[in-house]
Amino acid sequence: MRILVTGGAGFIGSHLCELLAGLGHQVTAVDNLVTGRRSNLGHLVGKDSFTFWEADVTQDAVGEGWEAIFHLASPASPVGYQRKPIETLLVNSLGTYHLLDLASASGAQFLLASSSEVYGDPPPQEHPQRETYWGNVNPVGPRSCYDEGKRFAEAITASYLKERGVDARIVRIFNTYGPRMAEDDGRIIPTFISQALHGEPITVYGDGSQTRSLCYVTNLVDGLVKAMFSPGTRGEVFNLGNPDERRVAEYAHLIRELTGSSSPVIYTPPREEEIARRRPDITKAEARLGWRPTTPLREGLAKTIEWFREASA
Numbered sequence: 001m002r003i004l005v006t007g008g009a010g011f012i013g014s015h016l017c018e019l020l021a022g023l024g025h026q027v028t029a030v031d032n033l034v035t036g037r038r039s040n041l042g043h044l045v046g047k048d049s050f051t052f053w054e055a056d057v058t059q060d061a062v063g064e065g066w067e068a069i070f071h072l073a074s075p076a077s078p079v080g081y082q083r084k085p086i087e088t089l090l091v092n093s094l095g096t097y098h099l100l101d102l103a104s105a106s107g108a109q110f111l112l113a114s115s116s117e118v119y120g121d122p123p124p125q126e127h128p129q130r131e132t133y134w135g136n137v138n139p140v141g142p143r144s145c146y147d148e149g150k151r152f153a154e155a156i157t158a159s160y161l162k163e164r165g166v167d168a169r170i171v172r173i174f175n176t177y178g179p180r181m182a183e184d185d186g187r188i189i190p191t192f193i194s195q196a197l198h199g200e201p202i203t204v205y206g207d208g209s210q211t212r213s214l215c216y217v218t219n220l221v222d223g224l225v226k227a228m229f230s231p232g233t234r235g236e237v238f239n240l241g242n243p244d245e246r247r248v249a250e251y252a253h254l255i256r257e258l259t260g261s262s263s264p265v266i267y268t269p270p271r272e273e274e275i276a277r278r279r280p281d282i283t284k285a286e287a288r289l290g291w292r293p294t295t296p297l298r299e300g301l302a303k304t305i306e307w308f309r310e311a312s313a
């Protein structure tokens, strides 16, 4: 198939391109490199089945005649999107609009990479989060450019489904980690690994009792492909993530142990509007896609640490 991946030079996008090219598809990645990096695609450049275009999906034409479009383009780490709030809003609104138009004109299957951030900070009775939960989001808070951007992206995708009959589905991606995360993107895993490898203090925000559930990236992209191509996914919303929920302090100590670091774990002031608990309910993805994450946390972290060691060598 001829497949377009927006955000293809990003962390998740680059793993997706690799998987799709390996499955025998003709893959074109577009990225404006605002947070993506060319080096993420180094292993694919030069292959006949792969093309990279530096382009901005909010304003540039990105080809035609696609059979499938995976729309992943957007800054995605809190540090990344808070640095570029307007671009984040525009790629999720205007960018998604352009790509849905393109999908409609091409008769392409469309997948929107949305986020667990659409749930905001869920109350205890909405834990773990199911696809049926509507969310608790501050429209003008520190995360609003991303949360509302993704919520708009979901709304316009649902509208193109209804009004134009686009063959679209929405995937809500929960915290994901693995090789090719940017060391300075501020997210928990690259930050803790980098601090541990450099012998710097591992900075837990607040008391570290907040939780996250982390999915290894190759498992996640396998889920994206299943959500696009499994029968009966048109119009559906799927959570993709790992239900293995742990406290942030536990990740700090585990990374310290796995890197063999003597870095101290320190507790710093909490992040503004911290999300207390996050864990996906993946019952639907398991039942409908036959998907579940398979890489255990220690194994995924060991691979990620190895990659960070090699990247900084």
Ligand code: UDP
Binding pocket: 077, 078, 079, 175, 186, 187, 188, 189, 191, 192, 203, 204, 205, 206, 210, 211, 212, 248, 271, 274, 275
């Ligand atoms: N976190 C932390 N120290 C850091 C970076 C992150 O304690 O140096 C915590 C953060 O407060 C949050 C969790 O790790 O509870 C995940 O943060 P991340 O930025 O990776 O993504 P989020 O899930 O908040 O969007």
